[in-house]
Amino acid sequence: MAADGTPSQRKRTEVADVNRGLYDFVKSEEGYERFDDGLSAEVVREISARKDEPDWMLELRLRSLEIYERTPMPANWGPSIAGLDMAHISTYVTAGSEQASSWDDVPEDIKDTFERLGIPEAERTSLAGVGAQYDSELVYHNMREEVAQQGVVYSGIEEALHEGWEDLIRERFMKLVPPTDHKFAALHGAVWSGGSFVYVPEGVSLDFPLQSYFRLNAAGAGQFEHTLIIVEPGADLHFIEGCSAPKYNVANLHAGCVELFVGKGARLRYSTIENWSKNMYNLNTKRARVEEGGAIEWVSGSFGSHVSYLYPSSLLMGRGASCEFTGITFAGAGQDLDTGCKVHLAAPDTRASVSTKSISKGGGVSTFRSSVVVTPAAENAKVSVSCQSLMLDDESRSDTIPAMDVRCATAQVGHEATIGRISDDTILYLMSRGIGEEEARTMVVNGFAEPISKELPLEYAVEMNNLIKLEMEGAIG
Amino acid sequence: MTRATAGAPGAEATPLEGTVALEAVDAASAQTWNWLAINETELRVPKAPEGAGASLPLWAKDVRLACGADAEKWISRCTEAPIVIEAKGAEPTGAAKPRGAVVRPGAPDGETVSTVALKAEAGAEGFAVVDAVGASGTTASALRLVALEGASLEVDVLIARQGEAQHLQAIGATLAEDASIAIRIWVLGGAKTALSVASDLVGDRSSFSSELRYLAGADESVDVTYDVRQLGRQTEARIGASGVLAEGASKTLRASIDLVRGCKGSHGSEAETVLVAGEHVTNKTLPVILCSEDDVQGDHGATIGSLSPEQMGFLRSRGLSERDVVSLASQAIVDDAASRLDADLSTDVVGWARDVWGGEASKSAADAAAMVHGTICDVPSCVTSMASLTGLSDEGEG
Known part of the structure; x- marks a missing residue:
């Protein structure tokens, strides 16, 4: 590449113009409302009151708090979260602005944040609807009129609770991920705020994706958004989730929850590009239930966070239901990212395909963890799991810990895993063609990640390549 | 291979009373979700x-x-x-060491x-x-x-x-x-x-x-x-x-x-x-x-x-049932042990096959062992199926 970065060269890589300021900028919290740090029943009641919730939701919150307090973290696996002290985390921070359906009505600072992240531009060019959450509350929500006319609902959960969807929400909310699931699912149940409610009626297909973007601006705060998506039989939806935060020298916490219901013959693609700052504890839970002939497709890119526990799980409950998980994790300096997926096959003719890539660099720790459970009911089920790990130096760590539990005689399960590094021959070949070593390594890493990026819409694939480029800077020496 | 036998032949088993549960046996060095057990x-x-x-x-x-x-x-x-x-190591002038x-x-x-x-x-x-x-x-x-x-x-x-x-x-x-x-x-x-x-x-x-x-x-x-x-x-x-x-x-x-x-x-x-x-x-x-x-x-x-339906289709076309294939795979493991282990152990393999499977299977193991070690044991002439191992009945397999 030319030293001056000529336009033609920049076009070739599409990553040359990126700088870290894209994600790492801070806005003032002046005038914001911030609950006291720590967790108590009083805090939980105050959040609930703020949202004017029905009694059952408050009861769920309080029960979740009890479960949180009595549930230990597992002592025998997973990255350390010793640096996370809930006594120093505020569970609710809000700018206090009303939720807007026009960017012009969003407070200037917040609007500027999302413009820098490219959200309004993406909305104009390639999305059917956008939700934007800033700290604990949604600040913007909008959906194209023609999509609304098809009966699609896309709003915050709080709004949906007050707009005729309470019964459906009560039936599904925290049913796939009960508060008893694990400690931070319980925490989420207690203090959740914001997120998205999506309802796609039977037979409706959206030509463009919906996107929710979550920005955590406040230092020492937690974000606990809840995403509840119901895709009725025969419907089709692509939902994109993005998230980022500026970096602070105190711990931040993300303990969101995603519950996806995929009806008979329906399809849901759920794409995530996660770029939390590297002081973030990302303890997120995602789960999908798929009925007969339905399909869940996960596309997951994990680039940020100090510590991650993230394993989107799929419950294949109906005959012929399928799951496809495509994921990439890039762990750099100071990161311990424990990611992967869970698949539970509980019906005949179900299918699951898992393909993951992980990259470790600069002392980062990447762990691929998965579970595949094939129940006796999953006759003729087929599962393939492939995980590949790339080590970019000898300071880093890459582990693969896949578990399989097969209890069906007619199921077929295949698994393969490889760990290795970029071969010197490959780098030498590229350098002999006039490519610098750093760029050569970036090219190889981009190629390694290509099976994942090709699953993303173009602009998000470019963002992923940008993130790889950022992570690869200074990879030599 | 010439083997020197060590140990204490003929020693009585240690008298033990009652039982105790040994916990965390064979624990994985890198662990995962406990609900998977x-x-x-x-x-x-x-x-x-x-x-x-x-x-x-x-x-x-x-x-x-x-x-x-x-x-x-x-x-x-x-x-x-x-x-x-x-x-x-080799000691040219010394006595054989165990x-x-x-x-x-x-x-x-x-x-x-x-x-x-x-x-x-x-x-x-x-x-x-x-x-x-x-x-x-x-x-x-x-x-x-x-x-x-x-x-x-x-x-x-x-x-x-x-x-x-x-x-x-x-x-x-x-x-x-x-x-x-x-x-x-x-x-x-x-x-x-x-x-x-x-x-x-x-x-x-x-x-x-x-x-x-x-x-x-x-x-x-x-x-x-x-x-x-x-x-x-x-x-x-x-x-x-x-x-x-x-x-x-x-x-x-x-x-x-x-x-x-x-x-x-x-x-x-x-x-x-x-x-x-x-x-x-x-x-x-x-x-x-x-x-x-x-x-x-x-x-x-x-x-x-x-076996996949495609594999089974092929095997059926060759006159083999699923039970036959499972039996063959099981038999292959036993025969492998009988033929690759030392003569004494081969005898035990054949004995195990005789006790558990019956004559036919043990005869196969004995034949496998004999190819390597010569005739090593007598096999009863009784012939039973391997259904007890495979879990598949003799009936209903086409």
Whole structure:
């Protein structure tokens, strides 16, 4: 590449113009409302009151708090979260602005944040609807009129609770991920705020994706958004989730929850590009239930966070239901990212395909963890799991810990895993063609990640390549 | 192979009263979700006598086992007298030195629980054999292996127990530069088999390989843990496991390869093939690769399942039923043991096949053994099917 970065060269890589300021900028919290740090029943009641919730939701919150307090973290696996002290985390921070359906009505600072992240531009060019959450509350929500006319609902959960969807929400909310699931699912149940409610009626297909973007601006705060998506039989939806935060020298916490219901013959693609700052504890839970002939497709890119526990799980409950998980994790300096997926096959003719890539660099720790459970009911089920790990130096760590539990005689399960590094021959070949070593390594890493990026819409694939480029800077020496 | 037998033939089994549960047996070195119940197992065994346990030389104490602290202590306390052997290299003028140990847990002339510490001196060759047989009670054996520079050790383990009998097997190994250890294990039967293999490849260019073959039917349980650490440069580790699970059998395999920082140029691989041949089988696998070194290769592959409709279609066109295929696969494992093990153990394999399967299967095993060792035993002429192993009835298979 030319030293001056000529336009033609920049076009070739599409990553040359990126700088870290894209994600790492801070806005003032002046005038914001911030609950006291720590967790108590009083805090939980105050959040609930703020949202004017029905009694059952408050009861769920309080029960979740009890479960949180009595549930230990597992002592025998997973990255350390010793640096996370809930006594120093505020569970609710809000700018206090009303939720807007026009960017012009969003407070200037917040609007500027999302413009820098490219959200309004993406909305104009390639999305059917956008939700934007800033700290604990949604600040913007909008959906194209023609999509609304098809009966699609896309709003915050709080709004949906007050707009005729309470019964459906009560039936599904925290049913796939009960508060008893694990400690931070319980925490989420207690203090959740914001997120998205999506309802796609039977037979409706959206030509463009919906996107929710979550920005955590406040230092020492937690974000606990809840995403509840119901895709009725025969419907089709692509939902994109993005998230980022500026970096602070105190711990931040993300303990969101995603519950996806995929009806008979329906399809849901759920794409995530996660770029939390590297002081973030990302303890997120995602789960999908798929009925007969339905399909869940996960596309997951994990680039940020100090510590991650993230394993989107799929419950294949109906005959012929399928799951496809495509994921990439890039762990750099100071990161311990424990990611992967869970698949539970509980019906005949179900299918699951898992393909993951992980990259470790600069002392980062990447762990691929998965579970595949094939129940006796999953006759003729087929599962393939492939995980590949790339080590970019000898300071880093890459582990693969896949578990399989097969209890069906007619199921077929295949698994393969490889760990290795970029071969010197490959780098030498590229350098002999006039490519610098750093760029050569970036090219190889981009190629390694290509099976994942090709699953993303173009602009998000470019963002992923940008993130790889950022992570690869200074990879030599 | 000429083998010197060590141990205490004819010793009475240690009198034990009551039972105790050994916890965290065969625990995985890198663990995962506890709800999967895959991280470790538990084993109920007779209470061990009080006491300090077996006394071992320092070099043996340093050898790591992966069976868990409870199990290690229990084996030690139940061991009457440990077998300690230091295999020397070639000594042109000296008398033959013992180069290995044979223990026969469960056999009339064997200890119920034994501990073996075997060190192969630089350049020496050594061996260890475990031959666990019998239809009742709990047997156990711990092997601690040290292969010094350039030494090589071969280990054969046959676990051919029956009925309610169970066996606890722990193997630990340490390898110096250019040393090699090859372990072959056949698990043919027993209500529960708990097997662990820990291996530390400390020296550069050391190599470790282990091949496990197993059969489990009825409600038998096979629980296996491998914990291999590659520390030296250019080390080679290979773990292979294959088997047949029938009826309500269960198997758990935890195979962990740890490519430790500094082990440049090393390669670790795991491969597993499981034929699931029963409607109530439970097959759990936790194949772990841990890596903190970039200049290495680690890989794992597993294939778990039954015969696909396409495979069955082909086989049916050749006149074979699914039951036939499962029987053949099972028979192949037994015949493999009979033909590759030493003559004494081959006899035990044939005996096991005769007791469990009946004449036809044992005749096949005897034939396999005879091809290698000559005629080694008489096989009853009674002929029964292998339905008891495969879990498939003789009826209804087209």
